[in-house]
Amino acid sequence: MKSYAKKSEWPDVVNGRGVPIRKAVWQIPALLVLAVIAGIGTNAWRSDGIPLVGDWSAAARFSDTAGESIAIPLERAADQFEKGTALFLDARPPGQYAEGHIRGALNLPWQGVDMYFMALADRLGQSEMLVTYCDGESCELSHELALFLKEMGYGNVHVLINGWTVWQHAGLPVEQEQ
Amino acid sequence: MPRMKKETAEWATVLSRLLLGAVFLHASFDKIADPGAFAKAVYNYQMLPDSTVNLVAVTLPWIELLLGVCLIAGFWLPGTTILCTGLLILFVSAMAYNEIRGLDVHCGCFSTEPAEGPDGFPPLIRDSLFIVVSGFLTARVFFSRRMTLKRANR
Numbered sequence: 001m002k003s004y005a006k007k008s009e010w011p012d013v014v015n016g017r018g019v020p021i022r023k024a025v026w027q028i029p030a031l032l033v034l035a036v037i038a039g040i041g042t043n044a045w046r047s048d049g050i051p052l053v054g055d056w057s058a059a060a061r062f063s064d065t066a067g068e069s070i071a072i073p074l075e076r077a078a079d080q081f082e083k084g085t086a087l088f089l090d091a092r093p094p095g096q097y098a099e100g101h102i103r104g105a106l107n108l109p110w111q112g113v114d115m116y117f118m119a120l121a122d123r124l125g126q127s128e129m130l131v132t133y134c135d136g137e138s139c140e141l142s143h144e145l146a147l148f149l150k151e152m153g154y155g156n157v158h159v160l161i162n163g164w165t166v167w168q169h170a171g172l173p174v175e176q177e178q
Numbered sequence: 179m180p181r182m183k184k185e186t187a188e189w190a191t192v193l194s195r196l197l198l199g200a201v202f203l204h205a206s207f208d209k210i211a212d213p214g215a216f217a218k219a220v221y222n223y224q225m226l227p228d229s230t231v232n233l234v235a236v237t238l239p240w241i242e243l244l245l246g247v248c249l250i251a252g253f254w255l256p257g258t259t260i261l262c263t264g265l266l267i268l269f270v271s272a273m274a275y276n277e278i279r280g281l282d283v284h285c286g287c288f289s290t291e292p293a294e295g296p297d298g299f300p301p302l303i304r305d306s307l308f309i310v311v312s313g314f315l316t317a318r319v320f321f322s323r324r325m326t327l328k329r330a331n332r
Contacts, residue, residue: 020256020320027257035244039237043213050213052236056221056228138222 062143062159070146072158074166077131081172087127089149091134091141092164098177102133102167110134110141113148124149129156133163191318194311198262199249201308202242205287209239223272241265259316266309273302 043049062071080086081102088105090097097107106123108116124130130149132142142159149157160166168174209216217235220226226234241261248258269287287301 023254024256024260027254028261031244031248031254031257031261032241035241036237038244039240042210042240043236048212048214050217050232050236052233053229054217054221054232056231138224 058161062146062161064147064150070143070150070158071161072131074160074170077158077160077163078170078172080129080131085127086129086131087124088160089124089130089132089142089145090164091132091145096135100168100174100176101164103173103175105133108132108145110145110148113145117148117152121152124154129158130154131158131160131163133160133167135162135164137162187318187322191315191322194315194318195249195252195255198308198311198315199246202246202249202262204246206239206242206246209235210243213239223276225272225275255319259312259319263309263312263316266305266312270302270305270309273305277302 040052043052058071060069063069077086081088081104088102089108090101090105091108091110093109093111094107097105097109101107106120108120130146132145132149134141139162142161142163146157146159213235216239217232220235220238221228221231242265245258245262245265248254249262287305
C-alpha cells in the first residue's frame with residue numbers, strides 16, 4: 001500500500017473532498033446562482049423581457065391594449081343587468097354554456113369566435129354595454145373576447161372576472177339550455 | 179457486484195442521464211423563448227406571492243437548461259442530480275396540489291401555449307416517472323462513488 005507523508009497528499013476521497021455530498025453542498029448553490037445570473041441577465045438584455053416584479057392585480061391582468069382596466073365589479077354588472085342595459089356574453093364552449101349561464105346571456109365561444117360573431121354581430125350592436133365572462137380567476141377567454149370586440153369597434157366592453165362563479169355565489173339570475 | 183450486472187447498471191446510469199438531460203433541455207426552450215407566457219403559467223398555479231412570479235418565471239427555465247446541460251455532459255453530477263430530483267418532486271407536488279383543490283390549470287411543463295387546454299393526470303404520471311429515473315440517477319451518483327471511497331479506505 002502506498003504511504004503518504006502529509007495529510008494534504010491523501011487522495012480526495014479519504015479527506016472528504018471527493019465525497020459526493022460535500023460536492024453537492026457547493027454545486028447546488030453554484031448552479032442556482034448561475035441560473036439566476038443567466039436568467040436576469042438575458043431578461044434585461046432582450047427586447048421582450050418582463051419586469052422582475054410584475055403587476056398581477058386583476059385590474060392589470062384585465063386591461064385593453066391602451067393599458068386601461070376593462071374589469072367590471074360584480075355590483076355594477078348586476079346593476080346593469082337589472083336595468084337591462086348590458087348584454088352578457090358567455091365566452092365558454094357551448095357545452096358549458098348549455099349547462100348553465102347568466103340569464104339572457106348569449107354564447108360567444110372564444111374558440112371559433114369568427115364564426116359565432118358573424119351570427120351575433122347585429123344583436124351586439126343594439127346593446128349599450130357588453131359584458132364578457134367565463135369561469136375561474138385565471139380564465140382568459142372573456143378577456144380575449146373583450147379585446148376582440150373592442151377591435152371590432154364596440155366601445156363599451158367589460159370583463160366580469162370569474163363571472164360564472166361570482167354570479168352564482170351572489171344568487172343572481174341564471175338559466176339552463178332547454 | 180457481478181461484472182455483467184455492474185455494466186448494466188452503468189449503462190442504465192448513462193441512459194437515464196441522457197434521457198433526463200433531454201427532458202430538462204426540452205422543457206426549458208419554450209419558457210426561455212416566451213417569458214411573458216411562462217410567467218402567466220406560473221401565475222396560474224396560484225401558489226407563489228404575486229411579487230415573486232416574474233422572478234421565478236425568468237430564472238426557473240435557466241435552472242432547467244443548466245441542469246440539462248450538466249446531465250448530458252456528466253458535469254457536477256452530485257449537485258445536479260439532487261437539484262433535478264428536488265425540482266421534479268416540487269413540480270409533481272404543485273400539480274397534485276392544484277389537482278386536489280380542483281384548480282384546472284395547464285401545467286406549462288413543456289409548452290407555454292395555453293391553447294393546449296388544461297392538463298389532467300397524464301403530466302402527473304409522466305413527471306412521477308421522471309422522479310423514479312432521477313432518484314435512480316441520484317442513488318447511483320452517491321452510491322457508486324461511496325463504493326470507490328470504501329475501496330480507497332481498504
